[in-house]
Amino acid sequence: MQRSIIRQYTLTFIGLAVAPVLLVGIILAIQNFTREGGQALQAQQALTQGIATQVEDYLEQREAELRLLAQAPNLYNLGQEEQHGLLENLRTFTDAYENLALLNAQGQELVSVSRVVGEGAVQPQSQAEEDAFTLAATLGSVYYGPVHSAPSTSEPLLTIGIPIIDPDTGAVQGMLMGDVRLTLISALLDRVELGPGQAAYILDTDNQVIAHPDFSIVENGATFVPPPDGSRATGLSGDQALIVSEPVAFGGSQITVVVENPPAEALGLALDTALVAGVVTLIALVVAAGIGATLARRTIEPIRNLAATAQAIRQGEFYREATDAHREDEIGELSRAFNDMTSQIRENLAALEASVQEARLATAQAREANRLKSEFLSTMSHELRTPLNAMIGFSEIMISGMGGTLDEEALHMTQRIHSNSLRLLALINDVLDLSKIEARRVEVIARPFSPQNLVQSLVSQMSSLIQQKKLDFVVNVDPLLPSQLNGDPDLIERIATNLLSNAIKFTEQGSVTLSLQLASNNRWELSIADTGIGIPPHAQNYIFDPFRQLDGSSQRAYSGTGLGLTIVRELTLAMGGRVNLQSHVGSGSIFTISLPLVMVSQPAEAGAAAS
């Protein structure tokens, strides 16, 4: 599960969901940033212009008031008392004037009123002001003095002078002067709604702060050179700010309205948008992960279940079934196919188990049958030998004379009993041996043996029969044959005695030859040749089958069990050997037993043991 599909799906979904959101968020943030920046600037500019307009309005209103008063009929020529009253009326009408004065065309004060008792007259202070005043008085235009401080209160004041013109001549009679309190502009600034961190203030021609919500700045005579409109610079407060300024011109002088906006404030909305985009992205992330994981789980969980079921079945839990077979989708299809397969396997397995059971039963039955057969053979052997023991024993005692003398006829008949008893014994032995061979119960017990000893034993066993039939017994042992061979001497001796007794039986005159020779580097041969009646070609094929002798007549003439050659063949095969027969009718037969040559590692003491 290194590359779990759930993880892959989840990551894919997150990628799919988040990438566009993130992209849109970034684009929106950039757009907003730009737009909001522009909007903030516009708002700031509008605010600045608004303030400038209000300042202008304020000053224009003062100018209008003064102009109205200056146009009062015959103001200049009225009595001083009346003039004073009119000025005082205006001063008390609005609190905007620090001082009001009526000057002649030369600038000499005729009448004056003041907000603060004892304050000096409103007059030009410097040569430049005087020049400006003179020009205004000459041309009949409005005079704007510089911003200056009230001597008693340090309030910034702006002097406005309105010429008084004779309606008849049009000549300038004098000037109506008013010191306008700019402090009220500060109050006006206070009324302006500013955002947090924003600041609005007003500068005079010399860039001295003349109005600021914080009056101490005005008192201290702080100055500020406004940077180009709408640029970022260090503000009056000393912080970075977006600064917008708007000049308001009055005659030859001007005042400047300045609004500072900290960048954070200006871009606040843009930042908000970015934040929202970020939050949305985060939410999208979580939702996408959730959807991805859920979707993947809904798809993958059945597959996992299926895998677990397959695993369980592999471990032998064949009753397990895929749990999602009820689904209508592809997974359901897969599950149903899987279940079909499992049930098929179950059926096959059951059938297989049944046949295995059958086979096991059959094997057990066969084994039991075999055991019973062995037991039967053992019992048979014992039971048949017991009466034969008596028959052979008694007849032999009688023949040998141990039990007294018999007449010739009785001796003959006893000999027949004895002979037939021995024949029966041989028959029993052969039948039992063959049964054992056919039941594959012959055990080949290979061990070192001496071929010489084998030959001697065979000679001693056969000599009496040879002598009875007056045959020559020739024995040839190949000098190249090792003195010790590995094999089962008992079985080899059984084969040899069978073949030798056959050879003697079917040979009336001539010789029987026993030969042991090395055939090749890995086989040796035991052959028995006779000069007997021989076996016709057609009989050579079945001569080794059980109970087959040449014909009925020969069976009578040459008594035997008819099992000898069968036993020879079976025992030879059991030892990994081969039987070969060469025979010509009338000239004799040669039986050759070819056996694997197995050398003994330590050839010794064979000759000693033989003697």
Next chain:
Amino acid sequence: MISRENISSWLVLVVDDEADSIEVATRVLKFHGAKVCTADNGRAGLDAVQQIKPTFILTDLSMPVMDGWEMLHHLQNNPQTADIPVVALTAHAMVGDRERAVGAGFHYYLTKPLSPLTLLDDLLRLFSTPLSENSTIGKTHPLDKDAS
């Protein structure tokens, strides 16, 4: 020492449940001059050994009451009888029977049917040759093959 010369001093205990088998063995042994005493099962054989000290015992293996194996076991466990040679004479002539008998502790092993003509020679040969070195004697009746 068992030899042909002292055959007249032999006292052979023949144990077999078959009367015919006992008679054959008894006749042959008596013919050669040995004294014979008989028992028809292992228990009776052990009882007889209480009374007499046989030169050797010639016993069947399969018998009622007590078989030859058990009798041998009792004889071997008794110090007074452990040195008596016991020759198995049995119709159990199947492959492996001889090995089983030798493994159980029988001194010698002969198969039925015994040959009256060669019994004495076989016995004398057995007593002069250790059983383990003798593979041909007593396996089958010497005339089994000759007769066919």
